[in-house]
Amino acid sequence: MARKVFNKKDFYNLDDHPWLGYKLRYGSGFIAAGRHVLAAPSVISFYEDRYSDFFSFIKDIQSAAEKGNVLIDLRGVIEVKAGAMLLLYASIQTLQKKHGRKNIVRFTKCKLSIISSSFGRLGFWELTKQLEFLPTAVNDNSLEICTTSIEDTKRNDKAQLKKIITYTQAAIADAGLDEENVLAYNAITESVSNVWQHAYDNDFVADNFNKTLANWWIIVEKIDDQFFIAVYDIGVGIPTTLERKYWYTVYYSYTDGKLYEYAADAHRIKMAVEYGRSRFKVDNRGKGLSEAKDFVLSNPEGAMIIYSGQGSYIFKTNTGKEKLTKLPSEFPGTLIQWNLKLESKK
Amino acid sequence: MSEAFRIDVADRFSDMPYGRDSKDGDDNGEKFRKEILVPELKKHEFLIIDFNGTMGCGSSFGDEAFAGLIIYENFTVEEVKRRISFEYKYKSVINNIIKYIDEAKPRAETN
Numbered sequence: 319m320a321r322k323v324f325n326k327k328d329f330y331n332l333d334d335h336p337w338l339g340y341k342l343r344y345g346s347g348f349i350a351a352g353r354h355v356l357a358a359p360s361v362i363s364f365y366e367d368r369y370s371d372f373f374s375f376i377k378d379i380q381s382a383a384e385k386g387n388v389l390i391d392l393r394g395v396i397e398v399k400a401g402a403m404l405l406l407y408a409s410i411q412t413l414q415k416k417h418g419r420k421n422i423v424r425f426t427k428c429k430l431s432i433i434s435s436s437f438g439r440l441g442f443w444e445l446t447k448q449l450e451f452l453p454t455a456v457n458d459n460s461l462e463i464c465t466t467s468i469e470d471t472k473r474n475d476k477a478q479l480k481k482i483i484t485y486t487q488a489a490i491a492d493a494g495l496d497e498e499n500v501l502a503y504n505a506i507t508e509s510v511s512n513v514w515q516h517a518y519d520n521d522f523v524a525d526n527f528n529k530t531l532a533n534w535w536i537i538v539e540k541i542d543d544q545f546f547i548a549v550y551d552i553g554v555g556i557p558t559t560l561e562r563k564y565w566y567t568v569y570y571s572y573t574d575g576k577l578y579e580y581a582a583d584a585h586r587i588k589m590a591v592e593y594g595r596s597r598f599k600v601d602n603r604g605k606g607l608s609e610a611k612d613f614v615l616s617n618p619e620g621a622m623i624i625y626s627g628q629g630s631y632i633f634k635t636n637t638g639k640e641k642l643t644k645l646p647s648e649f650p651g652t653l654i655q656w657n658l659k660l661e662s663k664k
Numbered sequence: 665m666s667e668a669f670r671i672d673v674a675d676r677f678s679d680m681p682y683g684r685d686s687k688d689g690d691d692n693g694e695k696f697r698k699e700i701l702v703p704e705l706k707k708h709e710f711l712i713i714d715f716n717g718t719m720g721c722g723s724s725f726g727d728e729a730f731a732g733l734i735i736y737e738n739f740t741v742e743e744v745k746r747r748i749s750f751e752y753k754y755k756s757v758i759n760n761i762i763k764y765i766d767e768a769k770p771r772a773e774t775n
Binding site for chain 1: 687756
């Protein structure tokens with residue numbers, strides 16, 4: 319019997335073609351099917367002590383993409399976190415735009431179906447043009463990662479933003495809530511507005527920043543009675559924009575102190591969150607983050623998580639405490655994540 | 665007293681009003697203020713701003729459009745509140761806009 323001819327489709331379906339397994343060793347740093355192979359971390363997350371590992375992985379992808387196409391081995395992945403998935407998606411899409419190749423990054427099949435479902439549901443297989451090879455469980459109760467570029471915004475293309483808001487408002491209405499609909503609209507549009515107003519502002523971005531890469535990315539996810547929203551951009555971080563505000567020194571002199579010197583950027587994020595409510599406020603801007611925090615405060619299980627610059631700011635309603643942390647390395651852009659409660663009032 | 669002129673925001677401007685200025689796209693508060701609000705205030709003594717057909721109203725939009733009348737267009741807080749009223753099924757949006765108007769100060773005082 320003639321042996322089946324190997325083709326590229328088979329390469330991503332190792333379970334269907336076990337004889338191919340030996341062709342793809344576990345690990346990183348070798349080339350298979352003309353691609354630089356990189357093994358993804360077993361837990362795709364940057365929280366706590368996973369921060370350095372995750373960003374080493376992202377940097378490895380970026381370095382490998384400079385040399386050629388990349389294959390990310392997902393067979394060892396056992397857990398994923400939404401924030402890190404958002405960053406991974408954004409990193410791949412940015413590489414696609416930068417290098418002008420949709421196929422610059424591809425994935426292997428996952429070992430665990432739950433992981434495969436997560437990647438498929440969030441739109442990774444579509445992003446890398448692997449829908450044909452990698453299965454995606456259909457789930458009407460979820461939404462893929464949405465993104466819009468600065469060019470789309472200039473063309474007033476609001477399709478992606480409208481999709482997120484419609485999905486979010488439907489989830490809220492389904493829980494029997496009403497007024498929360500506009501609060502969610504506000505929280506989402508303000509987050510997006512913050513991106514264009516600050517992250518990619520000409521006054522702040524470096525002269526060599528390629529504006530065609532400027533996007534926002536949003537992930538929304540409903541888990542039980544909690545609705546999670548995360549917004550990410552690769553622009554100038556909050557600490558940098560804050561320092562260049564004309565009111566910055568005024569505010570700084572009232573709030574800064576030696577107590578916070580260990581986590582200066584995290585403290586700057588805290589200041590940005592509080593500015594909208596500050597009695598020292600000297601202009602009509604900066605309401606977005608403080609209003610998002612109000613949203614979190616009304617949720618007993620609420621959390622507000624912001625990563626930007628060299629700092630992270632985490633506030634949890636159940637403890638009422640803020641955690642300010644200095645990160646091991648610069649966070650590439652800004653991630654703002656919060657959650658609202660969908661307790662049914664029906 | 666003259667009858668109030670109704671502006672249906674969704675019909676006349678956008679069903680997704682959000683953002684402060686043109687950086688945020690076309691449906692921003694500055695554009696609404698300059699192209700609709702100020703011209704209509706010149707023609708009519710009273711306006712009703714009807715948000716009922718919209719998906720929401722972002723706070724930057726509300727601030728830039730309505731507080732912006734005081735900050736940039738030489739209206740007083742009292743005048744804006746006397747001449748403009750709002751209709752929306754979501755009361756929190758109206759309350760927020762009124763709060764922004766109350767907090768607004770002419771530009772010369774803010775710098």
